[in-house]
Amino acid sequence: MKPKKSQEDKWVQLRELGEIGERFIEKYLSKKGCKIMPLNLYTMADKSHQVMDWAELKKYPKIPDFIVKENDQVFLFDVKTKRKYDYSAYNFLVNVRDYQHYLKFLKICPVKIYFVFVNPKNTVLSLFIHDVKEKDYPVSVEWDKNKVYDVSEYKEQLE
Numbered sequence: 001m002k003p004k005k006s007q008e009d010k011w012v013q014l015r016e017l018g019e020i021g022e023r024f025i026e027k028y029l030s031k032k033g034c035k036i037m038p039l040n041l042y043t044m045a046d047k048s049h050q051v052m053d054w055a056e057l058k059k060y061p062k063i064p065d066f067i068v069k070e071n072d073q074v075f076l077f078d079v080k081t082k083r084k085y086d087y088s089a090y091n092f093l094v095n096v097r098d099y100q101h102y103l104k105f106l107k108i109c110p111v112k113i114y115f116v117f118v119n120p121k122n123t124v125l126s127l128f129i130h131d132v133k134e135k136d137y138p139v140s141v142e143w144d145k146n147k148v149y150d151v152s153e154y155k156e157q158l159e
Contacts, residue, residue, distance in 0.1 A: 017081045017083065017118075018079065018080075018081050020081055020116075020118060020122050021079040021080070021081025021114070021116035021118070022038075022065055022066075022079045022081075024116055024118075024124055025066075025077070025079050025114050025116065026038075026066070028127070029068055029070070032070070033070075034068050034069065034070045035068065035069040036066055036067075036068050037066065037067050037068075038065065038066050039063060039064065039065060039066060039067060039076075061101045062078075062095070062097065062098035062101040062102070063101070064076035064077055064078045064102065064105065064111055065077065065078050065079055066078075073110070074109050075109050075110040075111065075112055076102075076105055076109060076110070076111045076112070077111065077112040077113065077114060078098075078102070078111075078112075078113050078114070079113070079114045079116060080094070080113060080114070080115050080116070081115075081116045081117075081118060082115065082116070082117050082118070083117075083118060083119075083120070084117075085117040085119070085125045085126060087152075088152075089138075089150045089152035091115065091117070091152070092115060092128070092130070092150065092151050092152035092155055093140070093142065093148040093149065093150055093151075094113060094130075094148060094149050094151055095146050095147070095148055095149075096139060096146075096147040096148060096149055097146075097147070099132065099137075099149050102132045103132060103134055105132075106132065106133075106134070110131065110132070111131075111132040112129055112130065112131055112132065113129070113130045113132065113151070114127065114128070114129055115127070115128040115129070115130065115155065124159070126157065126159060127157070127158040127159040128155045128156065128157050128158060129155065129156050129158055130151045130154055130155045130156075131154075133154070135154070137149035137150055137151055137154070138150040
């Protein structure tokens with residue numbers, strides 16, 4: 001069985017959108033004087049332009065995209081890039097499976113999630129940050145059958 005995003009021809013477009021947000025955050029943190037290193041630990045799906053088998057993809061853990069050193073603090077982060085810009089909870093949903101993997105990294109260092117909102121011309125409209133924490137977040141099931149946490153009440157606007 002293929003992931004619903006692949007079945008509906010959304011996989012490649014979503015990956016390209018994600019890369020826009022990742023590049024923005026790299027520049028944003030660099031301007032703040034942070035040292036950034038992409039981890040480049042991808043699952044097959046992250047770099048594939050083909051439809052992937054979901055049973056195969058589920059074998060791979062979600063690893064944050066980058067490691068950062070800001071002053072004396074080191075943290076990992078992931079980026080969620082969105083086109084729809086509003087404050088609805090829908091825009092601050094994180095896959096439960098991914099979040100559970102992020103929690104494991106807290107034993108080593110903090111993990112953050114940046115939410116980047118861009119317009120159709122890929123201009124950044126707004127930026128938010130969420131610190132990954134062990135908490136009972138509201139859970140729902142999305143159109144693609146993924147369970148997601150709503151972290152909308154646990155974010156901070158940066159820009």
